[in-house]
Amino acid sequence: MSSHLSYAEALIVGALQGVTELFPVSSLGHSVLLPAIIGGRWAADLNVSTPESPYLAFIVGLHVATAAALLVFFWRDWVRIVSGFVTSVRYRRIQTPAERLAWLIVLATIPVGLSGLALEHVFRTTLGKPVPAAVFLILNGLVLYGGEMIRRRTPALASVNSADSAGQRESGSLGNAVDDRLAQLSLPHGVLVGCAQILALLPGISRSGVTMVAGMARGLSHEEAARFSFLLATPIILAAGLLKIPDLFGPLGNGIHGQVLLGSLASFVSAYFAVRFLTRYFETRTLTPFAIYCVLAGTASLLWLTIG
Template sequence: MSGLGWVEAIVVGALQGVAELFPVSSLGHSILLPAVVGGSWAQDLDVSAPESPYLAFVVGLHVATALALVVFFRRDWMRVVRGLVTSVARREVRTPDQRLAWLLVLATIPVGVAGLALEHLFRTVFSRPVPTAIFLVLNGFVLLAGERLTARAVRREAVPAAGTGTATATVVLPAVDEVVVDRRLARLGVGRAVLVGAAQIAALLPGISRSGSAMVAGLSLGLPRADAARFSFLLATPVILAAGVLKLGDLAGPLGDGIRPQIIVGSVLSGVGAYLSVRFLTRYFEHRSLRPFGFYCIAAGLACLVWFAVR
């Protein structure tokens, strides 16, 4: 690898912050963009290389993204941490905050174990342009399938309008109040929460979105779209942060030599992008669907496959 240029750091840093939370796979875009641009980008930004300095750069981006999520959900995390501490101290699980804290802990275990066991294998084997483009197309179809589940749930809730005999869908929009939403999430069964958390394992495959997988799993279990999105963002925070912290040695070691200024700039952009993205998406999913992201993933993945075939 020749190095990490400033333009590369700025573009990929900004892209990471947005794509990590939008259900379009940040890892997939980090692989496909350099492959499409080609030249030094494809050489410099090779995530599949076992000892690539690009990995040190990605570590910085992940830590910045996680910190942005902590800042945005700071009130939630204060309640969650307080609930976990009081639960352990009193040996009880009674309040919504205590229950939500343990749901997040238990739901994070499957992806944590899978990440430790499989991340290196999946990255070195699958993190190549063609498989990534195929997985991105698959991610699009998964998102569209999740929306079909939502539409069916709405139809099941349709009730006959009084005196008309016709069906009228009765949709209760998720409450905007974060405390109310968290209390709703705290009522999830342990098994269902773990299933949503385990869905993030699919994101070890480049092109499959972590937030998208968790959201679709939540929708399949009957969560409203906004609740599924919020739960996926809360689940993503410890996973992304742990992934970054566990590899901080790469950032501080030889892999980070010569590119630390670019890492700082890219990380700042990633953090800002992540904060703005989660702020937008928490409002977006109160009323709107996953379909645009599904269509985008299918179109982008197919376009990349065509590009790789004809180039």
């Protein structure tokens, strides 16, 4: 691995990770499919299903960088959320929107955290192969499209008057308003949305995509569901990365520290611009283009891998 992971490969994979982790198209699915489609040394060396894969150690570094980009972009939200958690514990209450949102995130993160510890290795080694990833990518597209169908039939939560949105954006308060609407979710519904992330353990199923669909099914708008998805993803991506970060300083990281640094930088930059784009995109647009992409890309990959 150390002799074959070039800086060019690290740069490409890092930039791809930052985008696909946040776009509803599955970063793990792309991490599995891209090397297999390119073939050659990529297919041999960049294999997440191999036990103790150095490529997995590299991906860990990219995940930490992606989570860091989310923290930087949503830093105001996280100041409110952490403050809400502290005041909730201090005064033993759950009253304010910030306190409710803090507990929504905490409780919604627990199921996927436990599931990841129990199932991640099994799912990655048994299903982290190109053909299953292509099939799950197709299913991901169908889930996204199904989410759009469900959203049309689901009553929406009360939302901010659109006439006030421009002024709120200028004053920096629109994000707070969205967070306050997210806090209207009941704790059971918030946990249910968080549980949807468990499906993202399957390569080809998007964490942000299934979380958005679950949120939209509970009455969130596209903008609200996307924001909640990104907030939920931050602690779990960061925790998963930090849990495995020692791998980068052990045998699996030998000879690739420079590549990890470059790839992580690329992942940070691409993730930051991806979340910046998506938060604006979902103010007025839908998951349908991503659904079409997943079905087409998954089908094309499946044909390439099984027929070509």
